[in-house]
Amino acid sequence: MLDGQDMAAVYVERWNAAATAGPAAPCPVRNVLDKIGDKWSMLLVMTLAAGPKRFNELHREVPDISQKMLTQTLRDLQRDGYVGRQVFDTKPPSVEYRLTPLGQSLIVPFGQLIEWANRSFDKIDAARADYDARD
Amino acid sequence: MLDGQDMAAVYVERWNAAATAGPAAPCPVRNVLDKIGDKWSMLLVMTLAAGPKRFNELHREVPDISQKMLTQTLRDLQRDGYVGRQVFDTKPPSVEYRLTPLGQSLIVPFGQLIEWANRSFDKIDAARADYDARD
């Protein structure tokens, strides 16, 4: 297990390597961070963590997402191998989405981050109030 | 320690709580995710993990960032309590940025994510090639 400094070095190094290699060779870290940073990917992954769901079922559980973004985010997650899509030949055809093993494995480190966020939010909030109080 | 399902439940629940409470009550997770997802915050945090640095020193180590974004990202990180800013009364005045204990504590869960990303990129890449091969 790496410590903080080594981790930082690996990250910065990889990043710079990708930057000098041009946009054709994307940084693995940036790649994952883009998914994590976008508005819906991780919410869908976490929603699917409870088990496989169908399109409209997902839409009901995450009501704020538009159909367009639900389709698009699901496609992206599928392309990257985080979720699998299975069409059942019923009438009307139904489609089921479920996490792949890769998608499930993301939940572990992402979960650590969630825990950190929940633990630390008080401090962040206090820091903000403090900062804003000094003009 | 929570397992995947519980983690998911906490995340989705918090998210929904924040959504129904309106934009006035932001989700702690989204809050942290926004920093992690933006283009420069985590790169600066990781660069500062190696030790305190001055403004132009940071600019030299992260050459792709514009002065504007360096200033702005540093301000945001400072406001949230991730980094501290110390002005030395030399001539010309020099300014030093360093991680706070809160900022240092972020490196742990974030580092797990970096390791996951590096470990998993081959699979993601393979999944993409596979997906793209099927039109």
Next chain:
DNA sequence: GGTGAAGATTACCTTGAGGTAAGTGCATGC
């Protein structure tokens, strides 16, 4: 008196993520 470094700030512009709203094809229920 001109140049350069440090640490910014400002005005302006581009790009793309995401939202809105409408439409599609097919089937069942009333």
Next chain:
DNA sequence: GCATGCACTTACCTCAAGGTAATCTTCACC
């Protein structure tokens, strides 16, 4: 025959993140 549900697709629009480039102030050096 009309409405409704499912799983999308398409066209259009908005807004904010981020980039570019110029400018500022203070001091030291030559």
